[in-house]
Amino acid sequence: xNKNLIRxxxxxxxxxxxxxxxxxxxxxxxxxxILYIDRKVPDNIMLIENREESLEFNVPVEGEIDSTVDAxxxxxxxxxxxxxxxxNLNKTVTMQAxxxxxxxxxxxxxxLFHYKNIQIDVIREQKVMPSGRAVGLYxxxxxxxxxxxxxxxxxDGFSHEPAANILMAGDYIYRINNQxxxxxxDVVEAIQENGKGRVTVYLRRxxxxxxxxVNTVLAGDGEYKIGVxxxxxxxxxxxxxxxxxxxEYAALGHGITDIDTGLLINIKNxxxxxxxxxxxxxxxxxxxxxxxxxxxxxxxxxxGTINNNTNYGISGEIFDSQYGYNEEEAVAAAMKQEVVxxxxxxxxxxxxxxxxxxxxxxxxxxxxQENKGMVIRVTDERLLRxxxxxxxxxxxxxxxxxxxxxxxxxxxxxxxxxxxxxIFIEDMLSG
Numbered sequence: 001x002n003k004n005l006i007r008x009x010x011x012x013x014x015x016x017x018x019x020x021x022x023x024x025x026x027x028x029x030x031x032x033x034i035l036y037i038d039r040k041v042p043d044n045i046m047l048i049e050n051r052e053e054s055l056e057f058n059v060p061v062e063g064e065i066d067s068t069v070d071a072x073x074x075x076x077x078x079x080x081x082x083x084x085x086x087x088n089l090n091k092t093v094t095m096q097a098x099x100x101x102x103x104x105x106x107x108x109x110x111x112l113f114h115y116k117n118i119q120i121d122v123i124r125e126q127k128v129m130p131s132g133r134a135v136g137l138y139x140x141x142x143x144x145x146x147x148x149x150x151x152x153x154x155x156d157g158f159s160h161e162p163a164a165n166i167l168m169a170g171d172y173i174y175r176i177n178n179q180x181x182x183x184x185x186d187v188v189e190a191i192q193e194n195g196k197g198r199v200t201v202y203l204r205r206x207x208x209x210x211x212x213x214v215n216t217v218l219a220g221d222g223e224y225k226i227g228v229x230x231x232x233x234x235x236x237x238x239x240x241x242x243x244x245x246x247x248e249y250a251a252l253g254h255g256i257t258d259i260d261t262g263l264l265i266n267i268k269n270x271x272x273x274x275x276x277x278x279x280x281x282x283x284x285x286x287x288x289x290x291x292x293x294x295x296x297x298x299x300x301x302x303x304g305t306i307n308n309n310t311n312y313g314i315s316g317e318i319f320d321s322q323y324g325y326n327e328e329e330a331v332a333a334a335m336k337q338e339v340v341x342x343x344x345x346x347x348x349x350x351x352x353x354x355x356x357x358x359x360x361x362x363x364x365x366x367x368x369q370e371n372k373g374m375v376i377r378v379t380d381e382r383l384l385r386x387x388x389x390x391x392x393x394x395x396x397x398x399x400x401x402x403x404x405x406x407x408x409x410x411x412x413x414x415x416x417x418x419x420x421x422x423i424f425i426e427d428m429l430s431g
Contacts, residue, residue: 034109037061041089041107042366044119046335046426047072047097051125054094055337061089062111063118071099072120097122126429127330128242130398130405131249132347132354133323136273136295137314139234139256139306142266143172143204144187147229147258152217160217163227167212168205170263173230175202183232191216191224199226204266231258234265237275237291239348239396241408241428242333243318243325249304252313252396253408253423254371270306272316273297280350282388283417291350291393312371312428313396313408333425334404336366339374346376346409348397350386356400357383362419371410371423374399378418389418399425 037059047053052075065072065085074087075094087093089107100122109115149163173181176190177200191199198213216224240251249272255264274296283289304318318324341364345356363375376399378389387394390412397409405425412420 037109037115039365039367042118042336043116044121045337046430047095047120047122048125048335049097049100049122052094052096053335053337054092055089056092057089058091059089060110061115062108063087063089063093064106064108065103065120071101071122072097072103095120100124126244126333128244128333128405128425128429129325129327129330130242130347130400131240131323132349132397133240134237134275134277134291134293134349134393135240135251135303135323136275136293136297137234137236137238137251137256137270137306138273138295138297139265139270139309140268141172141232141234142268143174144181144184145231145258145261145265146171146173146203147231147260150227150229152225152227153220155218155220155222161227162215162217166214167201167203167226167228169261170205170258172204172266173201174204176200184230187230188223191226195224201226229260231260234258235295235297237277237293237295237393238314239394239409240272240318240323241313241396241398242405242425243323245325245327245330247318247324248315249318249323250313250315250396250428253410253428254313254395255311256309256314264311265309267306267309270309270314270316271302272304272306272318273301274303277349277351280387280391282386283391283412284388285415285417288412288414289387289389289391289417291391312423331400332404333429334401334406336373336424336426338404339364339401339406339424342401344376344399344401344406346378346394346397346399348394348409350383355382359399361399361401361422368424371427372421373424373427374407374422376409376420376422384418387417389416390420391417 040057073096074085103120105118107115146167148169151159151161154160179190181187202211214226219225238252240249243249275293277293279292281289303320303323305316306314307316341361344359344361346359347356357380360377360379362377365373398405399407399422407422407425410421410423
């Protein structure tokens with residue numbers, strides 16, 4: 001009798017485990033499906049004023065635009081209730097906006113459960129000139145960047161690390177005691193003038209100005225030190241993505257970060273200079289390739305300014321006519337919803353001239369919070385022979401599709417140089 005009860009108890013536990021596993025599988029499947037939908041439906045949709053836009057998301061989501069919004073019309077709306085426009089994103093939706101501005105739409109999953117609100121921004125059509133030119137970049141950081149702290153071999157025979165846990169990687173030093181510092185030599189000079197004792201360091205950390213005190217150490221070489229690694233300037237080669245009719249440009253598609261800390265560099269000013277591409281090192285699995293060349297620095301050769309450094313790239317003004325805006329070469333900037341999988345091209349400079357190369361857009365993440373909204377694969381044999389695919393220095397190369405600029409190359413896959421990421425041009429323009 002007891003054995004039968006034990007068997008029945010085990011069967012109940014087994015059924016309970018199966019039921020729990022089934023519920024878990026259903027929950028995971030639903031969560032995965034919601035994440036899939038979230039990748040397809042953007043939090044923000046941009047429409048071009050007075051132009052019909054076809055939205056093809058093919059997801060079981062219904063939307064509603066409030067009746068007070070009379071600037072947006074939906075040609076194939078599923079219904080109109082109390083003046084509110086209802087539409088179904090499981091089908092192609094055609095919208096047209098008559099006035100610029102920002103509007104809201106409410107979305108329901110399966111037409112039953114509130115999913116999220118999205119913002120619809122109506123803008124005027126933007127035309128830019130795709131570039132693809134390789135240029136030299138030189139940035140002066142807004143302060144002296146701290147890379148880290150280090151030990152000092154003191155004249156007393158002991159090791160010291162006075163700045164440990166006081167100065168942090170990513171700090172920007174702009175003053176020591178009462179002396180403004182603009183380069184590393186200024187920092188060294190100010191510490192020597194301070195001599196023995198505490199030195200006051202004024203710095204920016206995470207956007208806030210603070211001051212800290214650090215004890216100086218007399219090192220074995222007879223100089224006073226505080227034990228920090230510093231960097232003041234950054235230079236390299238990148239690609240201009242586009243130039244606007246006002247001769248403002250954007251490049252790279254990603255921010256310039258410090259090679260040691262990986263942190264975005266706060267810039268004080270910078271310049272764009274001519275670059276001559278002399279060699280392209282082919283990319284291989286595990287070893288990204290690189291564009292090598294020479295850069296002409298100096299005020300005589302300066303092509304433009306670097307005013308901003310954000311996660312979406314750098315931007316500034318071009319004042320050299322050879323690099324400036326040309327109306328005949330300008331094209332419309334595509335919105336995210338216009339980008340489709342399939343054939344496209346990238347424009348870049350791997351020698352003396354700029355050329356277009358065929359690529360394939362393999363994946364699209366319309367809600368990407370990074371500069372990795374597209375996965376592209378190089379299919380052009382010419383580019384594969386020259387570079388093995390995407391190489392460092394090609395960041396910013398404009399991506400073209402259906403006669404429009406849709407984005408820019410941002411990263412290469414370390415394990416597969418034929419593939420990489422791209423940012424949407426919409427993000428570069430609005431970022």
